[in-house]
Amino acid sequence: MAEQKPYQRTRNLFDPTAKTPFKLSRSRLENFLNCPRCFYLDRRLGIEPPATPPYTLNSAVDSLLKKEFDQYRMKGKAHPLMEKHDVRAVPFAHPMMDEWRENFKGLQYHHKPTNLIITGAVDDIWADEKGALFVVDYKSTSTSAEISLDAEYRQAFKRQMEIYQWLLRRLEFKVSDMGYFVFCNADKTRNSFDAKLEFNLEIIPYEGSDAWVEPVIVQAHECLLNDQMPDYSKNCGHCQYRKISQSLEKGVLAKQNIQGDLFLR
DSSP states (O other): OOOOOOOOOOSSOOOTTOOSOEEEEHHHHHHHHHOHHHHHHHHTTOOOOOOOOOOHHHHHHHHHHHHHHHHHHHHTOOOHHHHHTTOOOEEOOOTTHHHHTSTTTSEEEEETTTTEEEEEOOSEEEEOTTOOEEEEEEEEEOOSSOOOSOSGGGHHHHHHHHHHHHHHHHTTOOBOSEEEEEEEEEOOOSSOOTTOOOEEEEEEEEEOOOTTHHHHHHHHHHHHHOSSOOOOOTTOHHHHHHHHHHHHHHHHHHHHHHHHHHHHO
């Protein structure tokens, strides 16, 4: 079997001396908030954290929802779910909508103070009769509990929406603080699968604030400029794994060296 070499990316790395703008996605900013050290390893040194399996079922739901809402976008009418939840808006029709929803493109804004291009692929945008835009995010789940945004891991959902609001405002759109999550909750109470999943759809409103976004962009940029790597993060599983494993490995290697010395004697 061929030897597997450790993977280290050599492209799309931040160069402190470069004059060209550097792209930084919404998800990478979230990584910075979660762990500056892992963010630095990824964007500056090209060492990505272990990948998670793709959420293919979630992606399928997102794709079908986009197609469904697009039908009402073309008609300039509200989706029945929007009417059910008294959301007085219609899917926003704009020639850039497909690109705004495309991964690796999305909404883009050049933040000149840091020379970073901030990007983010939005799921949907709705608009009211006065032209105000509402950021919309699709989420898939399967739970018998009441859907809430209060769970710790769902705070990232809120930040995701707020970055999209920030981007649209920088692109000179009128954006409401109010956004909407469309939750698709798979029903597990049915007696059989029958080769299909049935979902209950619900709209959860959320009033966001993007005041934190620009300061975090500046902090992330300062992190990338620094030649000194950030310290291990106490709340990062990757950091703690590396720290503990390296400590144990050093102990084992030290013990092996001692035993080797005794054998040589």
